[in-house]
Amino acid sequence: MTSQTGSDEPAISCRNVWQVFGPNAKSKLAEALASSGGDSNAAAQKLRDQGLIPAVQDASFDVLPGELFVIMGLSGSGKSTIVRCISQLLQATGGEIRIEGENLVEASKARLIELRRRKLGMVFQHFGLFPHMTVTENVAFPLKMQGQNKTDRTKRALEVIELVGLKGREEAFPREMSGGQRQRVGIARSLAVNPDIWFLDEPFSALDPLIRRQLQDEFINIQATLKKSIVFITHDIAEALKIADRIAIMRDGKIVQIGTPTEIVLNPVDDYVREFSKDVAKGRHARVASVMRASAPADRAPDDPGLRQDMTLEAALASCISRYDPVPVWGEDGKMIGVVDPADLAAALQAEET
Incomplete structure (x- = not known):
């Protein structure tokens, strides 16, 4: 697969990533893998038998530059945990996580802070806006943390405020805005530093269905313009199919299938994936390429x-x-x-x- 930017080098590369909760998780994971001969399912069961929780199990995938990669699953499947591992909000128990070739597992705290300030953008379900700040001040805050002067950070803030459709609301306070508008402010704030990689953890799930669909449409338009490398978390198959270039479906900490929306809908690997897409209007997501047959070239008929x-x-x-x-x-x-x-x-x- 070729990236949206024409490069085959992954923006994000995860190899055999584990996140285990419990005492002495790192050493117990190593013991479980060794005694299981590298069998991840057997190792996970050994960990459970010891009272540990393998929230992410042996996850491997790449996200290409400019790709919108959706991770979805039911509550407790591990989807939010894995994005926190990638962003290093949680330190993975095992495996390798690389951002544009740099191994984050080995990065110092100072380097991680630098990456979050300049390369990584994050948007979560809860907006986390500062109530005493205006829209412009909220959006400009990450730039203030970078040490930019007020003129430059205000100029950049106004640019992204217009990008997310909030022009005219620059001086409003969060309490004066709807939930959808506050989420737009959160998106603008994460974009202010112009991150190369963008993490979004169920950013629209707390919103009403109509506002949610509108924000999905705006998000698609923003991505078409910016072509960020995105990891987007959701539990909603309709949302995943609407926005994704590729989808990873998780169950009980494991990735069970990765594919394009067409592949997920037409070729589910098991009943779990099939259950997600059973009510999906397949004709709206499957592409002609998935059903056409080879044929000799011919002239176009009138x-x-x-x-x-x-x-x-x-x-x-x-x-x-x-x-x-x-x-x-x-x-x-x-x-x-x-x-x-x-x-x-x-x-x-x-x-x-x-």
Whole structure:
């Protein structure tokens, strides 16, 4: 897979990452792995038998530059724990975590502080805004911690405030804003330092459904502009499918499948993943490339509907249907009462599912 920026070098690389909670976790993990011959499932069970909690088990994955990588799972699956390990808010019990090639497990506290201030951005479910500060002051605060002068940090704050759709609210206080607006402030604050890598832990889950969908749309637009390397945590399959380039699904601390939205929907590896996507409108997420067959090149016909390999199945079906003339609709008395365009049927079905 090639990154959004054209580079194949991972922005984030995790190899055999463990996070075990309990006394002497590091030494007990080493003992469990050694006595289990490297079998992660057996090692995890040995740890549980000793009263420890293997919250993340032997996780390995890469996030490419510019990729939006979603980690999802049920409560307690380990998804929030692993993002805290990557950002080093928690020190991983075992394994290797690299940010653009640098091993964070071996980084000093001073280096980690530097990385969080200049390279890593974080947004969490709870906004954590300073109530006595205006929007501009909240957004500029990380730049103040970097030592930037007031003129420069205010200028940057105003840029990202406009980017997240809050122009005109620069002097408002958090108490004067809605939940969706406060979350936008949190997003703007994390973007103020222009981080290369962005961590978002269920940033929209506390919001009403309508506001949540609006913020998802705005988030997609922001990412299309900035092309950050993102790890996004959610428990919502619809949200994951809407925003992700790739999705990792976790269960009981283990990653059970990594794939594109199309792969997750059409080719779930087990019943657990299948259960997540059972109510998903597959035609809205699967792409034409996933079902097309090889064929010899041919000239385009006059009525060719113009299908593309990246179109959803739903959009492709609507394009094909639009080639057909309106169809008569008959009343109970056998008389024609109107016509319906097949494309309108497809559009109405899509609107109903939405």
